[in-house]
Amino acid sequence: MGTVWPDVRLSDSGDEAPTSPQRSHLIGGHDSKSYLAICSESAVNWLKARVSSADEQSVTDIVTRLSRHADYKSTFMCPPKLKQFPEPDMQMAWKYCQEYFDNRVETLFGAIDRRQFEARLRAHLQDGDNSDSDPSWYALRNTIYATGTRLLLTRTGCDAKTIHESAMQYFLNALSVHTQVLFARQVDLTGVQALTIMSFFAENLLGSSIESMLCSNAIRVAQGLRLNYEPVSNERLSPSDRFVGNRIWWALYCYDKHISLRDGRQSCIDDDDISCALPERQASENPNKFEIFMQMIKSAQIQSLIYKKLFSAAGRRQNTIQERAAVEQLDQALSEWRDSLPLHLRPGAPIKKSSLPAGVHIDPVVYMHYTYYGTVIAMYNKFPWTARGSSLDNAAFGREKAVSAARSVVLATRYIDTDMNTTGCLLFSYPMTALIVLFVHILQNPLAPSAHSDVVLMDMATGHFAQLEFATSMQLEVQFVRDMAHIARRAVEQIRRDAWIDVTPFEAPEPAIFSPTMTGPNLNFMDFLTDDVYAV
Template sequence: MQSPRLNKSCDQCRSRKVRCIVPPAQPRHVACTHCIKRNETCQFSNLKRRLRAKDPSTPQKGSSNPTPSAELFIDHLMRNPSESAVLYDEFSILKAHDDRVPSSGIAFFSPKRVDSLVKRLADTRLEDLIHQIDKTIRTRLLARPEREISLYTLAKAPTQLEVDPEADSHVQRYFEVLHPIYPFLDRRAFEEKARISNVLHLLGTDYAFCGLYYAILALGCQYDGFSSFIPDNNRAWKFFQISLSRLDQILTSSESLANLQALTAMALFATSAFGHQLDRPLLAAASRMVLALRYHKSILNEDSALCHRIFWVIYHLEKRYSFQAGTSSVIADCDIGCPIQTAPESMIGGYNWLLSSVRYSRILSIAYASLFSVSASTHSDDTLLASVDHVHSVLEEWRQSIPLEFRPKEPLQRRRLIDGASKEIALRTHYYYYHIIIALERLTLHVSRDIARSENAMRALLNTAREVINLTRFIDVEPYTPVFILAILPLSALFILFDFVIHHPSDPETRGYLTLLDIVAGHFSQLDHASSGAIPSSYLSEFSHMARQYVQTVQRKPDTAHNAPLSESSGGLSATHTTTTAAVETNSMPNPAMGPSDPALMEGVDESSLDNLYFLTPDSDWTVGMHSLEEFDPREFYGSIFL
């Protein structure tokens, strides 16, 4: 058992949010300069540790080799079967644990963060709002209260085969917009089969083609305007139900390429329109079947190009879903040996989307295994930060490989979006990049002890939120738009900016962030209107109203300490910003000649004046005289606000 470790700052300095300085002549943890001057008792409390399972093979803090261990946590449990670790389930969609950063972009509000925000706002409406959002997302806004939606009930619902007079138009729309994104079909073979004179007889006898055909009609007719945000008597939903009526036969018969194509098309419809309620079992079934068919291997007797392409489409879908849901993938990357076939339909203006989407999916797989898995949660902070750096490196390589007109962090020009496929691929590329950036930077803020690194992470989060909201003007507020683009990323951006504005109401950028909050609130109000209230999202404008009202209150009372004192238990991603700037004053910048060992630098600092400053940068004056930023641990100095 580890011996207790004392905080680097005494209790009195911690409560005042000032730097605790012990004179060189004094033994460590005896009495600091401020307590000696005030003739107070100088008390150093024990450091509150974050409990983690200890593994001898895992590098510890301060290790010169932060390379992640090849051993998994399950190996440790096999050696010590009675031992358990402090691990946290990520099942919650919206709420996060105090001591764990999940991969989900919207699992944001930990109890400490909510507590910090409520104290500053002096209003409990935020808690009620978070509960309402969580409940809305959990139900996926999909079903009427009196109606259960499940694959079983849908597959058993009575249906009748029909030939739609506009079937050719729906098929064409599918191949124009979605086929370039998911090129798992042979277009010519499908259209020849779909246009035969006795197609109704074929649909009645070939259950695999029937499931595929009606799933394609369901996907295509959404782009022709025959859909809605709730399952109803719209045409797309009707076609999807007919497709699902063949699900039992597909799942109980032998695995085949035709069955796999039908499952993939069904999963695409569920993913694009309805989120986690229906896409999870369909995608799981498709993943199991593609592995059973061994399409992830390079030796095949069938059409190898088509088999490999459908594998990579499923790989992309499954890896992206797993990362968003905070679960491990069922496809083992170490067992993949098939080439990535060229898909001419996915070449958009020189941009090889299929290859790019596969590369991105591999990055998600690396990030989850090394940063967000159960085994990763037992790694030391140094190991996690080394893994974050690695993921950043491969992510930047991926970004640089993308043509300039589609590249994230570059302006997205409307004139480049010449058709539906180009627009879909451009938005997905940008939002995919920003999703993983949000996950990486939030984790960095959670584990980093370096002031400059924490500042850079915070800036990256704010810039990412800004870009996500700016891109909402390109989003089609339509039922066919994936929930990830339509709601999840904009909601994540809203949370980031709201948290920052409440903790930093006097920051120079706050006015711009309030405008961005209004923009994203308008996006959700538009979604509420377009869905005729089926997706009740206009209440999200409450975040913008609360933030603006709070900032105005602070500006009207500049002489009051508007920042509620951040206790040791206060949480909040942006609280880092307020506290790390506690080395300087707003109206009196420090003299470059003064180092952190000078007590005058911290004496008399008013916490309420700190919101106008950004994080300290590596060349900030406050760092002058410090031997290394590694000597300063923000979590130990400021308590648990870095959570």
């Protein structure tokens, strides 16, 4: 989920009344597949029934803080009228532009042609006209400024509050013309580019959740330009614009399917209504970056199938046999995709920065791993308070796959650069999903052989979120994460003391963290102790 930086503070004081479970359940309208399912009334009741009476209030506090984090999106657009801030001078505008194209990971999509943008920016700066007479161009360049500001100030060591406030001035400029971009008399490619880049920027605003709205807006405008159809339908676009339009469409496709499965919400794109070709690589384009883009598209197509087959209205009406058959088919497709990945992208092996191909940043590599494990969790994880009663709900193999994937997500947090330029799904939503899956699993199976090691993994996840808290100058408070780890540890210790035994599983033993039977290839702990994650 997108994450805001310094503006969102989840206070530890007791001044604010806790959010009721009933209200928490309604926040954001998230599906039971989202990690926010833990904020429902049924989830709170289930959790409280499995902790000591001393920890019941802590469960309420955890849900309150997590709900408040999600609810921040309702206050993001607080100002009744968005103020427009001065744009940077020529020197700084050019620096921000260079930072964006040289260092921003999303440029691998090719949604903005660098030469075209720089030529237009150069002409604009020489003209000296900083008006918003062209809303689409105004929004696009200000979002580039915002992203470039974040990159430049992070690299120079500024604190998170300064970085956020400096970048947000330009992003608010872009938001100030959002309505004009949507309802422009003449829809153009620049408007689609602006909305697309705005949605990518918003992904890093931890807690805002506006990225999904901006993405859906961009898709509607793109469909208005018929970017989802064959080029013959794009008479209004030049050949170069058709190329860029194709890249924009597939970038939006990837992002939309990611959001859909992440939040358990219907996609804005009907796969049956796409006839445009897949992207083609330019001769000057880095083949390693292009490979990542193509693999993102393939994974997004699988995610789209998963939502349609399992979580759509029709998918939810399936009986147990139909559901099991669909899961097996989708699991095979996902496994085949994983096995087809180049070794440096393939989930299941430690990531080594020094062995990455030229021009490949570590973030999209981690994203490929998280996409795979997050998709496994989406397919197999069924929270016990939402079970529909089918035999699949309680199938050990399904639960083991989801929990093993969650373990892998936590282990991979060590590869993440915890700064304001790392995408929000890597920093927050995937690790938070994994943490909650482990938390629920431990409370459900406190006597499992893996319970203690899973508690240790929760401590590792707590360390990741502590780094995130520090990186945001303590403005993103994550005490509820620490509380979850403490509750899980106490639950395991208490039940084992009461039973006077070390381990007495009441069901089939579950796989250890690094068992060869886990989802994906075997992970060797020594690899994680000796890899060169910090190598340049």
